[in-house]
Amino acid sequence: MKKKVLVVGGGGREHAIVEALSRSMQVGQIYCAPGNAGIGELAACVPLKDTDVDGLLHFAQEHDIDLTVVGPEAALAAGIVDKFRAAGLKIFGHTQAATAIESSKDFAKRLMAGAKVPTAAYRTFTDFDEAWAYVQAGSLPTVIKYDGLAAGKGVVVATSLAEAEAALRDMLLDGRYGEGKVVIEEFLTGPEFSLMAFVSGRQVRPMVAAQDHKRAFDGDEGPNTGGMGAYTESFATGKSGLSFISDEEYNFAVSRILQPVANAMADAGTPLSGVLYGGLMKTPSGIKVIEFNARFGDPETEVVLPRLETDSYEVFEAVATGGEIPALRWRDEAVLGVVLASKGYPGSYAKDAPITVAPDFAERLCHMGTKRDADGSLLTAGGRVLMVIASAPTTPAASRLVYAAVEKIHCDNLFYRHDIAKYVIPGLTGNL
Numbered sequence: 568m569k570k571k572v573l574v575v576g577g578g579g580r581e582h583a584i585v586e587a588l589s590r591s592m593q594v595g596q597i598y599c600a601p602g603n604a605g606i607g608e609l610a611a612c613v614p615l616k617d618t619d620v621d622g623l624l625h626f627a628q629e630h631d632i633d634l635t636v637v638g639p640e641a642a643l644a645a646g647i648v649d650k651f652r653a654a655g656l657k658i659f660g661h662t663q664a665a666t667a668i669e670s671s672k673d674f675a676k677r678l679m680a681g682a683k684v685p686t687a688a689y690r691t692f693t694d695f696d697e698a699w700a701y702v703q704a705g706s707l708p709t710v711i712k713y714d715g716l717a718a719g720k721g722v723v724v725a726t727s728l729a730e731a732e733a734a735l736r737d738m739l740l741d742g743r744y745g746e747g748k749v750v751i752e753e754f755l756t757g758p759e760f761s762l763m764a765f766v767s768g769r770q771v772r773p774m775v776a777a778q779d780h781k782r783a784f785d786g787d788e789g790p791n792t793g794g795m796g797a798y799t800e801s802f803a804t805g806k807s808g809l810s811f812i813s814d815e816e817y818n819f820a821v822s823r824i825l826q827p828v829a830n831a832m833a834d835a836g837t838p839l840s841g842v843l844y845g846g847l848m849k850t851p852s853g854i855k856v857i858e859f860n861a862r863f864g865d866p867e868t869e870v871v872l873p874r875l876e877t878d879s880y881e882v883f884e885a886v887a888t889g890g891e892i893p894a895l896r897w898r899d900e901a902v903l904g905v906v907l908a909s910k911g912y913p914g915s916y917a918k919d920a921p922i923t924v925a926p927d928f929a930e931r932l933c934h935m936g937t938k939r940d941a942d943g944s945l946l947t948a949g950g951r952v953l954m955v956i957a958s959a960p961t962t963p964a965a966s967r968l969v970y971a972a973v974e975k976i977h978c979d980n981l982f983y984r985h986d987i988a989k990y991v992i993p994g995l996t997g998n999l
């Protein structure tokens with residue numbers, strides 16, 4: 568009997584997960600809650616919110632779902648994994664307690680200190696006067712992080728004292744995000760990259776690394792976003808999947824960062840059972856952790872999972888049940904993706920702009936925020952709307968394919984970056 572799978576979430580990351588599952592020999596019907604217009608071509612979309620844990624549990628029981636795979640952190644933080652497991656259902660994702668590795672910066676920092684994992688030096692504060700005195704006595708830039716989940720908006724890299732003071736007021740006095748606690752960190756420099764691993768207890772199976780582009784505009788200008796594009800490279804320059812990360816650095820990131828964190832979480836009685844995402848930086852003094860996430864990255868997943876040759880159902884199921892995770896095999900290719908976002912994102916933006924995709928569009932298209940109206944036409948429905956993705960033997964070739972394909976998507980209200988992978992393709996902007 569082919570397996571029935573429920574994927575929770577409705578963005579580009581979930582589109583990539585659904586696509587990977589649809590390639591599995593073991594998987595029959597896929598459901599996705601809430602899904603989106605693109606996911607709807609591969610899965611049955613279920614109109615339930617990702618945080619509607621009771622509704623999702625009821626759905627999984629009614630439909631004899633064999634395995635549930637959770638995308639968004641909000642669902643994990645809402646305790647979906649705990650509830651499903653208590654009801655005897657198989658589910659891929661971390662428990663509410665283990666999600667603290669992402670949802671509390673202070674927890675993550677303390678865990679790293681205990682496990683001797685390299686990261687920026689830090690202090691935690693709840694009192695405004697103490698935090699402000701510490702910042703005034705230290706150097707600039709300084710990094711101020713709100714302790715809880717703040718939808719990607721809780722980090723301020725302050726280059727002036729005025730900026731630092733405003734951030735501390737926001738986070739500690741005005742209660743803008745809730746309970747006030749901040750982590751103040753040493754400012755690190757160097758290229759950032761994302762290394763995700765499937766983790767089940769002490770088992771760590773690293774994926775190929777990828778690089779995201781968080782600023783909205785070309786040249787890393789503009790506000791921070793959820794990510795405007797990502798890529799992973801072939802094995803021509805080593806096993807990491809990024810030409811600027813050597814095998815030695817990749818091994819270090821796995822053995823001195825991901826593995827000790829998995830062990831420390833298991834030792835603390837909160838073992839991991841999903842994806843551990845390391846937001847890492849290659850600093851002049853080695854690889855260090857910027858942040859952890861307790862889930863697949865978005866848009867990294869859209870470029871990493873297409874390279875996975877191992878049956879994804881077997882991987883997800885092993886992680887969900889504590890079984891042995893199969894060895895991961897990866898296609899030797901570069902994959903690059905460019906996000907098309909609504910004008911105004913990450914600020915406010917209009918929805919319902921019509922999108923047309925030319926009939927000769929031939930690359931991969933992950934839907935991030937789309938819907939269909941009653942007559943079937945495709946409309947924008949979010950900040951990040953689509954991601955155009957191409958695979959090729961080299962990163963420049965993948966980039967050329969992607970940017971040619973972007974021209975085949977027509978919509979008045981979308982913008983995108985022209986320089987994805989600029990770190991490894993010099994002179995990219997304007998040269999395509």
Ligand code: AMP
Nearest residue numbers: 687710722752753754755756846857858
């Ligand atoms: P985060 O939400 O923790 O990923 O932080 C958002 C962004 O802030 C990161 O992608 C970095 O570019 C920057 N950042 C965070 N922490 C540091 C740090 N200690 N030093 C320099 N930049 C940082």
Ligand code: GLY
Nearest residue numbers: 779794864865866
């Ligand atoms: N791409 C960054 C994240 O998923 O958090």
